[in-house]
Amino acid sequence: MNRALVEVSLFGAVIVGCLLVVGFAQRLRAEPSPDGGYATDRERRLGLGDAKAAAVRWTTTTNHREIGLLYIAFGTVAAIWGGIDAMMIRTHLLTPEANLWTEQTYNELFTMHGLTMLIFFVTPVFFGIGNYFLPLLIGADDMAFPRLNAIGFWLLPPSLLLARLGIVAEVTGAVLAVIVPNDWISVLLAFQEPAIGWTMYPPLSLAPNPQTNFLLLGLHLSGIATTIGAINFITTIIYERDESIGWANLDIFSWNMLITSAIVIFAFPLLGTALLMLLFDRNFGTTFFAVEGGGPILWQHLLWFWGHPEVYIIFLPATGLMSLILPKFVGRKLFGFKFIVYSTIAIGVLSFGVWAHHMFVTGVDPRVRASFMATSIAIAVPSAIKVFNWITTMWNGDVRLAAPTILCVGSIGLFIVGGVTGIFLAVIPVDVIYHGTYYVVGHFHLILMGIIPLMMFAASYYWYPLLTGRMYDRRLAIFQSVLLVVGSALTFMTLMALGFLELPRRYATYPAGFSGLQIVATVGAFIIGISVLMWLYNMIWSYFQGTPIETADPWELKATEQFTPEWQWFEDRLERKRGVPPSEPDSVRPSYVPAQDERPLSIYGRIEPVARTVASDAGVGATGGFIGTLLMSGALLAAVVLGVFDLESIATLATLVGLPSNLALGYGLFLIAGTAVWPLLFLSLGEYLPGELTLVTGLWYATVIASGFAIGFYTGQTGLELVTYLLFVVLAHWIYGLGLAGTIASLGGRQRRPSTGEGGNE
Amino acid sequence: MSSGDDPSPDATQPPATDETGPVEPTTGSESLLLTYAAPFLGVLLIAAGLPLAIVGGYVVIQDSVGLCGDPSITATPVDEYDGAPETVEELPASELSPAERRALEEAIDSPLREGTVDGDLANRAALLEGAIVEYEGNRYYVQITSQNSCLDVEPLLFPIGAIAILVGIAGVLTPPIYRKMAGFEERMRRDRTD
Ligand code: HEM
Ligand SMILES: [Cu+2]
Numbered sequence: 001m002n003r004a005l006v007e008v009s010l011f012g013a014v015i016v017g018c019l020l021v022v023g024f025a026q027r028l029r030a031e032p033s034p035d036g037g038y039a040t041d042r043e044r045r046l047g048l049g050d051a052k053a054a055a056v057r058w059t060t061t062t063n064h065r066e067i068g069l070l071y072i073a074f075g076t077v078a079a080i081w082g083g084i085d086a087m088m089i090r091t092h093l094l095t096p097e098a099n100l101w102t103e104q105t106y107n108e109l110f111t112m113h114g115l116t117m118l119i120f121f122v123t124p125v126f127f128g129i130g131n132y133f134l135p136l137l138i139g140a141d142d143m144a145f146p147r148l149n150a151i152g153f154w155l156l157p158p159s160l161l162l163a164r165l166g167i168v169a170e171v172t173g174a175v176l177a178v179i180v181p182n183d184w185i186s187v188l189l190a191f192q193e194p195a196i197g198w199t200m201y202p203p204l205s206l207a208p209n210p211q212t213n214f215l216l217l218g219l220h221l222s223g224i225a226t227t228i229g230a231i232n233f234i235t236t237i238i239y240e241r242d243e244s245i246g247w248a249n250l251d252i253f254s255w256n257m258l259i260t261s262a263i264v265i266f267a268f269p270l271l272g273t274a275l276l277m278l279l280f281d282r283n284f285g286t287t288f289f290a291v292e293g294g295g296p297i298l299w300q301h302l303l304w305f306w307g308h309p310e311v312y313i314i315f316l317p318a319t320g321l322m323s324l325i326l327p328k329f330v331g332r333k334l335f336g337f338k339f340i341v342y343s344t345i346a347i348g349v350l351s352f353g354v355w356a357h358h359m360f361v362t363g364v365d366p367r368v369r370a371s372f373m374a375t376s377i378a379i380a381v382p383s384a385i386k387v388f389n390w391i392t393t394m395w396n397g398d399v400r401l402a403a404p405t406i407l408c409v410g411s412i413g414l415f416i417v418g419g420v421t422g423i424f425l426a427v428i429p430v431d432v433i434y435h436g437t438y439y440v441v442g443h444f445h446l447i448l449m450g451i452i453p454l455m456m457f458a459a460s461y462y463w464y465p466l467l468t469g470r471m472y473d474r475r476l477a478i479f480q481s482v483l484l485v486v487g488s489a490l491t492f493m494t495l496m497a498l499g500f501l502e503l504p505r506r507y508a509t510y511p512a513g514f515s516g517l518q519i520v521a522t523v524g525a526f527i528i529g530i531s532v533l534m535w536l537y538n539m540i541w542s543y544f545q546g547t548p549i550e551t552a553d554p555w556e557l558k559a560t561e562q563f564t565p566e567w568q569w570f571e572d573r574l575e576r577k578r579g580v581p582p583s584e585p586d587s588v589r590p591s592y593v594p595a596q597d598e599r600p601l602s603i604y605g606r607i608e609p610v611a612r613t614v615a616s617d618a619g620v621g622a623t624g625g626f627i628g629t630l631l632m633s634g635a636l637l638a639a640v641v642l643g644v645f646d647l648e649s650i651a652t653l654a655t656l657v658g659l660p661s662n663l664a665l666g667y668g669l670f671l672i673a674g675t676a677v678w679p680l681l682f683l684s685l686g687e688y689l690p691g692e693l694t695l696v697t698g699l700w701y702a703t704v705i706a707s708g709f710a711i712g713f714y715t716g717q718t719g720l721e722l723v724t725y726l727l728f729v730v731l732a733h734w735i736y737g738l739g740l741a742g743t744i745a746s747l748g749g750r751q752r753r754p755s756t757g758e759g760g761n762e
Numbered sequence: 763m764s765s766g767d768d769p770s771p772d773a774t775q776p777p778a779t780d781e782t783g784p785v786e787p788t789t790g791s792e793s794l795l796l797t798y799a800a801p802f803l804g805v806l807l808i809a810a811g812l813p814l815a816i817v818g819g820y821v822v823i824q825d826s827v828g829l830c831g832d833p834s835i836t837a838t839p840v841d842e843y844d845g846a847p848e849t850v851e852e853l854p855a856s857e858l859s860p861a862e863r864r865a866l867e868e869a870i871d872s873p874l875r876e877g878t879v880d881g882d883l884a885n886r887a888a889l890l891e892g893a894i895v896e897y898e899g900n901r902y903y904v905q906i907t908s909q910n911s912c913l914d915v916e917p918l919l920f921p922i923g924a925i926a927i928l929v930g931i932a933g934v935l936t937p938p939i940y941r942k943m944a945g946f947e948e949r950m951r952r953d954r955t956d
């Protein structure tokens with residue numbers, strides 16, 4: 001079968017389906033009902049003039065909300081395109097041999113699927129949500145640079161077209177070939193979607209397919225667009241906030257967009273440069289990535305130095321949405337707001353220090369490799385903090401059944417599986433075995449699919465009333481959400497299982513023994529596909545036919561004091577336009593007390609108080625950790641004297657970060673960890689350990705981490721020796737916990753918050 | 763959700779929100795089984811029916827459309843490799859079968875360097891490995907890129923899949939159908955009692 005024709009037809013079918021839904025919904029709306037009914041308020045006969053006016057309006061707008069909608073629409077189109085690629089990949093894998101499409105086609109499919117999803121779907125949709133809601137959330141009139149904003153968006157459609165020109169040319173060629181001789185259109189036939197993998201590793205990416213040049217140009221253009229958008233977000237958040245919004249009560253989504261944008265500023269110029277170098281290699285005979293020049297490994301370093309931060313660029317906005325939406329549906333304020341912000345900053349910084357974990361199998365110096373392993377595992381800590389905070393937010397909450405709730409809970413579950421499997425992958429020996437298998441595909445899709453699109457869907461439901469003034473079909477939405485979660489779990493857990501069986505990925509064929517699991521994965525993927533179509537239908541249909549809402553507070557946010565500024569804006573608008581009076585809830589219970597900071601004048605003045613709190617929290621924690629670690633060392637020393645604890649295990653600690661095994665170095669690391677890592681965890685996790693007093697909490701905390709220590713430092717003791725070892729480990733940790741918590745309590749760094757919320761940050 | 767007139771909520775459909783907040787999506791009188799379980803089974807059937815129908819349908823059309831059996835080869839000029847490695851086998855052009863020769867010519871002319879072997883593939887083993895062929899003065903590295911083997915499954919899968927999809931669609935549409943039917947019966951009863 002001709003892949004390009006199939007793909008374009010499927011794409012066309014989805015578009016036609018949407019148009020039919022629109023047409024049908026509009027017709028129903030225009031027809032007065034048989035019992036006399038209501039007069040239709042506006043007759044929607046689209047004339048040529050209207051169409052022209054609409055086209056001019058939408059192509060020239062600089063309004064942040066309209067540009068946001070354009071971004072979202074563009075991202076949705078890209079998602080459908082990339083999704084069709086995914087469905088075709090899975091269809092191809094139905095049979096062990098490459099029957100339905102050829103091997104070449106399979107390679108094209110997964111290359112363009114990956115690129116379309118990562119570059120043209122995720123970032124644009126998040127930037128769209130940011131454009132629409134961020135100014136509303138922070139009380140700004142518009143983005144800081146409205147025109148630049150429009151330019152940033154309008155670079156995207158040409159860049160997508162450039163990147164996927166191959167398929168357009170192929171289809172045009174195939175259609176023309178029916179009527180004109182092949183010679184005339186050989187230029188068109190020479191285009192072919194690149195089959196080089198989305199990472200574009202040389203020397204494969206140096207192969208002479210002209211389309212690869214256009215792909216690189218398209219990617220470069222989209223990088224420029226992304227950077228422009230990021231600059232705009234940063235400036236908007238810093239300079240355009242309303243008087244009443246300080247750093248302390250800046251909402252979590254804006255925080256995430258700020259940090260994401262900061263990563264973009266550092267990562268994307270690098271990608272752009274690397275792409276240009278590759279283009280030069282391809283067309284002007286430079287040898288940056290040729291074996292006789294810089295070598296293919298250079299490309300891998302450059303690509304992943306962008307690529308790993310990119311993972312967080314697409315992931316952090318999703319966590320921002322989760323942190324924003326989840327509390328609304330469980331009636332509780334986001335737990336540990338401050339620490340979620342810290343963890344986001346930590347991820348932003350750390351994300352630049354882990355790139356080489358993608359290259360464990362390329363023969364990087366083992367010592368360097370080991371330190372990348374250490375940082376890669378460390379980056380899991382801030383992510384874990386987020387998960388803990390989400391779970392605690394739900395705890396004791398008043399969880400309400402709605403599509404966003406299902407999506408949030410489902411994606412926390414999927415993210416935990418995806419995250420934990422990622423930690424394993426960061427361990428070199430495991431990675432060496434699983435690197436090229438479906439284990440990796442399962443792992444990253446659990447995150448890519450499990451949290452990113454799920455949060456976009458959740459946001460689309462949560463804000464649907466605000467966007468359209470109508471309610472979506474809630475039954476269908478609940479059904480669709482469940483399907484999506486079930487489908488994702490089924491598909492990607494199955495890929496995980498295939499990975500455990502060590503089936504290599506990126507092969508168009510596989511041994512027949514795997515076909516059972518492959519079919520299960522394909523069925524799961526089709527479930528996802530069907531649910532996405534249901535969502536599309538729901539969004540379009542409800543836009544015309546959904547029941548109009550009667551209040552600006554469709555989620556009862558006022559009742560828990562979570563009626564955030566964007567809804568306030570909506571309420572004003574509803575009142576002005578439709579005369580809907582503001583609603584009053586029956587009862588109000590506080591879910592948080594916002595900190596109303598004075599807004600100082602200079603940037604320094606604005607950042608300084610935040611930095612001070614961070615520093616003082618961190619400082620108190622570090623002091624406590626240091627004291628605790630010293631006390632603990634005493635206890636461990638006693639164990640050494642008794643002969644139940646082997647100093648060697650401290651010494652080998654140094655090898656974890658690529659240093660030689662040495663007692664002094666190992667102890668140094670031990671001190672650093674005790675001073676920096678564990679107190680930070682305590683400050684953030686301590687919240688949900690039992691105990692009213694900090695000291696009690698400290699003991700619980702110490703007990704929990706003692707179990708890990710006992711396993712990690714175990715050196716083969718048996719019998720009584722083992723018992724003594726365990727006793728000393730627990731004892732030493734209790735001492736540590738008391739030292740840590742005692743210092744913190746006496747310096748007053750950590751304050752317990754009442755279970756309903758947090759009282760400011762001082 | 764389907765029967766509606768304009769903005770104002772109609773009688774058969776409860777409003778989505780009232781002044782205080784959302785109205786529960788599923789009212790107590792509705793059966794969970796018909797609202798969620800039946801469509802869920804329906805989706806499962808569709809999702810399973812799709813692969814069955816695709817594979818079964820493909821088997822039916824593959825022969826008539828000539829989708830299988832003809833492997834494709836690529837021909838890359840050897841000078842692009844900076845001198846051919848000694849280990850690659852040389853295949854004299856005279857040993858090529860007519861079909862292979864035609865495919866080679868096609869590949870040399872094609873911008874993608876690909877050609878389809880439409881007929882007897884005499885040197886399958888050598889070409890699978892990759893071989894150097896000297897043809898009209900130029901040396902090419904020729905290799906099979908796709909075997910295009912024929913798919914071998916029961917054609918019966920197609921109807922089975924199609925039926926599964928149809929039943930599945932009915933399952934997905936159960937809730938609105940059921941609601942329509944319930945409304946219909948209600949009206950009939952009212953008519954009769956009037
Ligand atoms: C229905 C949902 C999806 C399905 C069934 C699916 C399936 C697949 C499959 C089978 C591959 C090829 C793996 C291989 O053998 O190398 C793949 C690759 C990839 N997918 Fe997806 N995918 C889905 C959604 C997504 C989403 C939402 C994203 C990103 C936001 C994404 C990003 C990627 C990337 C980056 C690759 C390239 C992996 C590589 O080879 O390095 N996918 N996908
Ligand atoms: Cu990474």
